[in-house]
Amino acid sequence: MSTSEKPPVLDFATDWDHTDPQWVSDPYPIWEDLRQRCPVAHTERYGGGWFPATHELVSQVANDTENFTSRMPIVVNGRLGDDAPPAPIGVVPPISSDPPFHHIARRLILPAFAPKPINALEPQIRALCEKLLDDMEGMDVVNAGHGFAQFIPPAVISHMLGFPEEDGDQFREFVHIVLEGIDEMDQEKREIAFQPVADYFEKQINDHVENPRDDLTSYLLNVEIFEGQKLSVEHVFGTMLLILIAGIDTTWSAITSSIWHLATHPADLARLVNEPELMPVAIEEFLRFYAPVTMARLVKEDFDFNGCPMKKDDWLLLGFPAANRDPEVFDRADEFIIDRAENRHLAFGLGIHRCAGSNLARLELRVAIETFIKRFPTFTLDDPSVVTWSQGQVRGARNLPIRVR
Amino acid sequence: MKVTINAEKCQGHGRCFSIAPNLFDCDDLGNGFVIGDGTLSADTIEVARLCQANCPEHAIDIEE
Numbered sequence: 517m518s519t520s521e522k523p524p525v526l527d528f529a530t531d532w533d534h535t536d537p538q539w540v541s542d543p544y545p546i547w548e549d550l551r552q553r554c555p556v557a558h559t560e561r562y563g564g565g566w567f568p569a570t571h572e573l574v575s576q577v578a579n580d581t582e583n584f585t586s587r588m589p590i591v592v593n594g595r596l597g598d599d600a601p602p603a604p605i606g607v608v609p610p611i612s613s614d615p616p617f618h619h620i621a622r623r624l625i626l627p628a629f630a631p632k633p634i635n636a637l638e639p640q641i642r643a644l645c646e647k648l649l650d651d652m653e654g655m656d657v658v659n660a661g662h663g664f665a666q667f668i669p670p671a672v673i674s675h676m677l678g679f680p681e682e683d684g685d686q687f688r689e690f691v692h693i694v695l696e697g698i699d700e701m702d703q704e705k706r707e708i709a710f711q712p713v714a715d716y717f718e719k720q721i722n723d724h725v726e727n728p729r730d731d732l733t734s735y736l737l738n739v740e741i742f743e744g745q746k747l748s749v750e751h752v753f754g755t756m757l758l759i760l761i762a763g764i765d766t767t768w769s770a771i772t773s774s775i776w777h778l779a780t781h782p783a784d785l786a787r788l789v790n791e792p793e794l795m796p797v798a799i800e801e802f803l804r805f806y807a808p809v810t811m812a813r814l815v816k817e818d819f820d821f822n823g824c825p826m827k828k829d830d831w832l833l834l835g836f837p838a839a840n841r842d843p844e845v846f847d848r849a850d851e852f853i854i855d856r857a858e859n860r861h862l863a864f865g866l867g868i869h870r871c872a873g874s875n876l877a878r879l880e881l882r883v884a885i886e887t888f889i890k891r892f893p894t895f896t897l898d899d900p901s902v903v904t905w906s907q908g909q910v911r912g913a914r915n916l917p918i919r920v921r
Numbered sequence: 922m923k924v925t926i927n928a929e930k931c932q933g934h935g936r937c938f939s940i941a942p943n944l945f946d947c948d949d950l951g952n953g954f955v956i957g958d959g960t961l962s963a964d965t966i967e968v969a970r971l972c973q974a975n976c977p978e979h980a981i982d983i984e985e
Contacts, residue, residue, distance in 0.1 A: 630951035870932040
């Protein structure tokens with residue numbers, strides 16, 4: 517069933533659907549309403565699920581690995597059930613892993629994403645952005661989504677994994693299906709989309725086994741999870757897949773939402789152009805206000821969560837973007853304040869699953885915005901009616917035509 | 922006055938060492954730690970409080 521064939525949502529408190537057109541285009545009033553009325557919304561869709569809308573409850577869930585499992589971080593219609601890979605590793609470790617294995621799998625990848633190695637990528641990311649902007653030379657209207665932001669994360673991720681940078685683009689369609697093809701119940705269709713990626717990974721893994729080099733793929737193939745024991749091929753494969761899925765749509769979305777904001781708020785654009793020292797706090801406010809990522813958990817066993825009778829295998833949609841708009845935690849929560857100094861946002865999640873790529877995401881977002889506003893110090897939306905937003909658990913503008921002169 | 926990071930709570934969000942690189946640094950995993958013994962002066966107390974207010978994990982403590 518495609519989204520358009522689903523019955524419209526009449527009340528998000530009892531029948532939420534994060535792919536409903538209203539939620540996709542402007543979810544913020546829905547969440548504010550839920551915070552006041554529920555604050556945990558329920559749905560029978562997707563086999564049953566819950567959506568807490570406050571910062572406090574989102575934090576509770578994120579820190580509760582006893583009652584919630586990360587085995588399936590994306591809401592789909594089915595459950596893995598008997599086909600589930602052995603707990604607690606999951607399909608894409610460590611995002612799909614639970615303690616205690618999670619800790620071990622996460623420690624393996626954190627050094628690659630720590631500030632020092634990530635900051636070393638800045639000159640290269642800057643050069644990439646400049647080249648994309650050079651390609652827009654002479655244009656009056658540029659596409660900040662399909663002509664700019666969408667190319668940045670795939671190239672960076674490809675570089676880190678040791679693939680040719682231009683190969684990054686071929687993963688976009690696959691990532692799109694994984695993250696947005698929520699109603700593709702047809703497993704066959706997912707597998708058809710996945711096959712070229714699987715073949716590509718296999719080729720790269722074989723090549724890296726024969727010719728080890730200084731990149732993430734060689735690192736994963738050679739790192740020892742326990743003394744004398746390397747990672748299983750499934751684990752290497754799963755983590756490469758995770759880096760691909762988690763590193764592309766997410767950052768691309770953060771970049772487009774930020775450019776959309778600046779295109780529609782000329783005073784903020786002017787301030788950022790004139791006061792570049794505001795960039796670090798502005799980046800955090802972009803992340804708070806337009807947090808792109810919502811995660812999911814599954815309920816492990818029947819239990820009562822703040823008066824909600826949760827059943828085993830119910831979804832728990834973990835709305836970090838909703839938590840970021842909670843007036844209990846943020847002063848003037850529904851206002852974008854470009855120099856907001858205190859900003860305890862949850863854009864990168866909370867607890868043991870804090871986004872491992874957060875340093876990279878911040879760097880790409882900052883460099884993308886810096887280079888874009890330097891090249892185009894004034895710009896506006898060319899035609900608001902053609903702007904499209906992604907659906908599902910990663911939110912950002914996709915088609916984003918910007919008038920730059 | 923002293924500032925400390927609770928290593929049990931820190932998840933490596935990186936807010937502290939980004940805001941105050943003179944007070945905080947990070948280890949190979951990206952988790953924050955306090956530079957030196959964490960003693961705060963009149964010049965650093967305010968920025969230490971700002972870091973505290975931005976830590977998503979409430980991992981920064983300031984002892985009066």
